[in-house]
Amino acid sequence: MQIKINDMLRDYIEPLTEAEHSALERSLLAEGCRDALVLWDDVLVDGHNRYAICQKHGIPFKVTQNTSFKSMEDVMLWMIDNHLGRRSVSDFQRGVLALRKKDILAQRAEEDNARIQAEDASIAPPEPEAEAAPAPKVRTSREDIARAARLSSNTISQIEKIQKTATPELVEAVRAGTISINAAATVASLPDADQVAAVAGGKKFLQQAAREIREQRAASRPPKAPKAVPEGEGEAEGGHSGAPWDGPSEVEQLRLEVAQLKDKNAALRAENAELRERIATLVDAS
Incomplete structure (x- = not known):
């Protein structure tokens, strides 16, 4: 043969x-x-x-x-399941395979539903008391995919982000084990040129870039709103029973948060520019 x-x-x-x-x-x-x-x-x-x-x-x-x-889809699903069962497959590879399986099953479910609807439209409607058999449930949720890949749902989400926004250089770094899935998903939020430069800087620089991005994100989160004081607990120590002060109005609070976010946004832009300069410096020196 x-x-x-x-x-x-x-x-x-x-x-x-x-x-x-x-x-x-x-x-x-x-x-x-x-x-x-x-x-x-x-x-x-x-x-x-x-x-x-x-x-x-x-x-x-x-x-x-x-x-x-x-069909060819049957072949691909068999190949995916076959490789998911092998110990030598990395977490990133298992996640990629599991997401491919999800896409195939989701596409099949759409085609099956369209076919059933077309068939139903071509025949006489059933009697009112007759109930249509429920379509088989296709397990394509993130939890199902994570379970098939023996990964957490969060890791599957990170792999999805890497597939969508990471440059080929960053993806290759994940495959080679130079950077973790978690860190790669963080670095994938950078512009393409910065991702490529970060990969060129090596493992330590990739880790540093991911750490600085997380710190910038943490700094950009708006502060938590203060807890409301129950009525009667805001009285002055002298025993005054006047109406407690409710603090700034909702509009004033929103204006304050907007002003704080603008300040943090400006700071993040400056830090991002500094990070790019450091990337360029490290790449030139390597």
Whole structure:
């Protein structure tokens, strides 16, 4: 059988690092290819690295057919579940895979609902007492995805942010373990040029950039409103029973908060400009 390589399936899962590929090659040369390659008809689904190494060195291998696949989405879901079960997959990779699974299931649910509505519109309406069978629930909430990836919901949110706003350089730093998911999600809030410069500064500078961004955010939070004083507890010590002072009005309080936020915004802009200058200095010196 002539095995076919689908480029999309080959690149769907995170590629091996050079060290991982070298370790796999040594293992295959020493022990042979013990696990069968998985095919969908004549398309290779699982074992792209093993197949390439076996072809290179003439190592015999076995194949097995998975007859449960009905579509390319079935293949992708199987690949995702297969890799989520492996210990060697990093937290970031598991999160990315789980989010891909979420997208596929959500798209399927939309297509199924549209198909059901179209079918219902083409037939006579059911009797009033007849109840339609509820559609099966597709588990695509953040909690479900986090559970499948064995991660927290907060970590899934951070990975989503990295996917949406991080530059390729920052994403690669997360994959390589140079920066944590938490810190990368924070640095991803910077403009692209600043993200690239931060990555170029190395691990310590990435950590420093994330720390300074968190400090800026903490400083920009508006102060908590003072607790209301219960009636009768605001009397003066001398026993005066006059009406207690209620403090500034709501409008005055809002004006005060706006003024404070403007001051903090100006301070943050200055700190951001200083941070950029420090990034540029460190990059030039490296």
